Amino acid sequence: MSLPLADPRTIGPRIRMMMPHLTPLEGRVVDMILGRRDFDQSTSLKAVAEDAGVSEAMIVKIAKKLGFDGFKDFRTGLADYNRLPTAELHEELSPDDTDAEIARKVFRTSVHALEETLAILDPQALERAADLIFGARHRDLYGVGGSAQIARDVAHKLLRIGVRTSVFDDAHMMLMSASLLGEGDVAIAISHSGTTTAVIESIELARRRGARTIALTNYATSPLATIADVVLCSTAQGSPLLGENAAARIAQLIIFDAVFAAVARRDLKAAERNLAATMGAVAGKRRGA
Incomplete structure (x- = not known):
């Protein structure tokens, strides 16, 4: 199944679909990158590698395994995806959440899944x-x-x-x-x-x-x-x-x-x-x- 990279909404799904093909270390690196809400076009390859504790070559290798041409292509796609309104819909549950907050987060997670599935x-x-x-x-x-x-x-x-x-x-x-x-x-x-x-x-x-x-x-x-x-x-x-x-x-x-x-x-x-x-x-x- 080929997903159109021109559509920013497909970037998150593309990455998640390829996660099972990554090694445990590569998966942890991707999770770290996805967890950075400040990840944008100005984020350097060196900074990502240092934060992840791996080489720059490994970051490039991971980007290619995810279906991108390289780190720059990956950075552009993920930065565009992070700017989408639905990118903020998914929020982790917290022990401090009220029942009303939990309900809102659960509903938003489902809304996010529907938007990206479409x-x-x-x-x-x-x-x-x-x-x-x-x-x-x-x-x-x-x-x-x-x-x-x-x-x-x-x-x-x-x-x-x-x-x-x-x-x-x-x-x-x-x-x-x-x-x-x-x-x-x-x-x-x-x-x-x-x-x-x-x-x-x-x-x-x-x-x-x-x-x-x-x-x-x-x-x-x-x-x-x-x-x-x-x-x-x-x-x-x-x-x-x-x-x-x-x-x-x-x-x-x-x-x-x-x-x-x-x-x-x-x-x-x-x-x-x-x-x-x-x-x-x-x-x-x-x-x-």
Whole structure:
């Protein structure tokens, strides 16, 4: 997945997506640089190297590993990113925060994730995902832990418009499902890290059986993303308490809201008819209905 460097909003996501490919030392250096709110066009290579306790050559090497031409290119991109209004939305939680302050920070972290996810969202990947889901014979969703909850939400959305899916959150059941898929079917894998073994193995098997595959992940260069036919990416900045998953979960749900709407648009009359039927079926289950 290639992110346009001309758009400053993609700089933060680009750096975070490449972090898993850095060594622990390189990761600590990047964290130090990202933590400097005074980092701008005047920040020298020498100053960054001295603050990080590494050589200038290592700083240049890290910049290139992150996908930049060198330190100057990295500095320009990060300085532009830091000037964005959303750059200040993410704030770490503090033991001194009031409950109201915590709520504000948590909401702003999610807003930040949504803004950046929209900036990196690939419209062509969204279109391909909608086409595959709409045209599939069977649609099986795979995810464990928090990702399984997203899979269930996706299945619920699609069922409302008459698009039937199956959700599997057990390693054995995922493999059994994948073994029965074939041409005309689609397997949808959800994994924040993109490294969940059970999900990766199931997608690999589904591909061998001839099914098409869609991945929803936070890392475009993750093992899961490299084997999927279509990759949809969220991006979220982590914090010690909330981690990345909290904000990424919101972004991933919204990505599939967009996919849901795109699938519905492919046969709007049928979607509206099925939506009326499914809503009517449960209407009597509400108090006062």
